[in-house]
């Protein structure tokens with residue numbers, strides 16, 4: 001990680017997509033790309049990113065619960081993440097990369113889980129009224145591609161075991177959000193090769209420098 005003395009506030013980039021879309025694969029690349037341009041990078045994830053958040057993550061990914069309990073715990077983890085990691089890092093001038101943020105709550109708890117969208121918006125307004133990512137990289141792939149990548153990989157958690165229609169609702173909500181916030185959300189075609197995807201990401205990141 002390279003250091004940069006800067007009076008400027010840092011930037012906040014989130015990574016989104018349905019499970020298996022390929023977003024985590026590219027976080028290491030973005031870290032190196034930014035570090036080679038003199039940025040100090042803090043890489044984190046949601047749910048999680050703090051000691052308490054990681055305990056909540058273990059519950060969220062493995063325990064069945066009411067969808068509103070799930071949303072409240074996601075936002076509890078997020079509140080802690082903002083207080084302990086995101087806001088201090090941005091204030092120092094660092095660049096924060098978060099594997100997921102509030103768009104995931106709209107996609108998973110609201111569109112797929114059936115929770116009232118207005119309640120997610122109310123939680124977002126409460127927990128981070130003035131903070132949204134400067135850029136969100138949305139890794140988009142058809143459900144079958146994501147499923148194939150997941151199956152090849154690992155033991156599936158609670159969300160990853162959901163059926164195709166759950167992920168179809170997640171994916172369309174992500175694409176709807178991208179259409180609503182075109183200045184923030186960059187849709188990345190994640191069916192392309194890892195090298196081609198990296199080139200697209202680098203072009204998008206260039207806009208933030």
Ligand SMILES: Nc1ncnc2c1ncn2[C@@H]1O[C@H](COP(=O)(O)OP(=O)(O)OP(=O)(O)O)[C@@H](O)[C@H]1O
Pocket residue numbers: 017018019020021022023024025026139149150153160190191192193194197
């Ligand atoms: N462009 C790509 N082409 C082929 N395989 C890819 C591509 N991107 C990622 N993969 C592979 O797909 C698998 C899943 O990728 P990854 O873990 O990054 O997904 P993810 O979106 O972060 O999933 P999750 O949200 O469940 O953690 C990995 O084995 C990874 O190597």
Ligand SMILES: Cc1cn([C@H]2C[C@H](O)[C@@H](COP(=O)(O)O)O2)c(=O)[nH]c1=O
Pocket residue numbers: 019045046047074099100101102103104105106108109159160
């Ligand atoms: C932030 C957030 C996450 N989720 C879900 C989405 C994923 O299935 C898991 C996290 O696993 P990953 O492999 O690290 O992507 O949590 C959610 O449902 N709602 C949220 O707000």
